[in-house]
Amino acid sequence: MLSSVLSILAAFSPSFSLLLVIRALQGIVLAGFPAIAMVYVNEEFHPKFMGRVMGIYVGGSALGGLTGRLVVGWLTEQFSWHVALGTMGVIGILISLWFWHNLPDSHHFSPKRTNWRRLGSSLLRNLKDPALICLYGIGFLLMGGFVTLYNYIGYPLMAPPYDLSQTSVGLIFIVYLVGTFSSAWMGQLADRFRRSTVLWYGIGIMLLGAIVTINQHLVVKIIGVALFTFGFFGSHSVVSSWVGKQAHRYKTQAMSLYLLFYYLGSSVMGTSGGLFWSRFGWDGVISMIGTMLMLALLLTFLLEHGKRGPSISAKH
Secondary structure: OHHHHHHHHHHOOOOHHHHHHHHHHHHHHHHOHHHHHHHHHHHHOOHHHHHHHHHHHHHHHHHHHHHHHHHHHHHHHHOOHHHHHHHHHHHHHHHHHHHHHHOOOOOOOOOOOOOHHHHHHHHHHHHOOHHHHHHHHHHHHHHHHHHHHHHHOHHHHHOOOOOOOHHHHHHHHHHHHHHHHHHHHHHHHHHHOOHHHHHHHHHHHHHHHHHHOOOOOHHHHHHHHHHHHHHHHHHHHHHHHHHHHHOOOOHHHHHHHHHHHHHHHHHHHHHHHHHHHHHHHHHHHHHHHHHHHHHHHHHHHHHHHOOOOOOOOOOO
């Protein structure tokens, strides 16, 4: 709700510096929401359906990302960015009110008193769990690769021989739709089979998609992006539910740390991808992404065959 209000305020921002301040505040306000949402899913739904429900949540976030980009892009082109931000703020308020009214109360949450010392202790305990460390690393690498691909795919598409417009390149986000399907589907598979096996396939599909984007044919390149996106959202749903399953006591802190590494990957690797693009072109970007995905596969192997924490069941 507060983020939506800030979005409306940003629409009336008289200066760029104030706009940056408001957007930074939005980031702070929104930072805790995904962790709380994921913990809610882990606490309120039966473990048998954990992967499926987490997949639906991740799919919803993919659909929201697609809708937001397309709506904001269209409103900005037709009117202005002020109208776009204001409209999204109003929509956000309406959805927040609906969400607040319809979300069932938590039945499995027990409030606990906390302080900085206890918070630090819980974070350290999660960081001492080898399985969680592997999951955090996988989240870092997957999100880093995903953001890197989407950050720089526009440059080769706007250059010869394609010469696509900025608007046309923006439409590539439509392939997010495959992510809404793959996250729910692979999350459901993770409930039925070994999580590590499903994750192997998800990362493998990402790697295949990344390699396919090297092809110079436009349609084939877009198919590669779609495969990559399919694998990413499916893998993200599996890893997210796995973190909640592994963190048997400090779930909120565990999910917060996962998201910290997840978005740290987008910042660090997404920025680093620019160095590979400027020096080696698209092949260099894909080489970087491929290396990250191979490391993610290695961490998945260690997660499956290494020492496991007490809360990982035998099927994992």
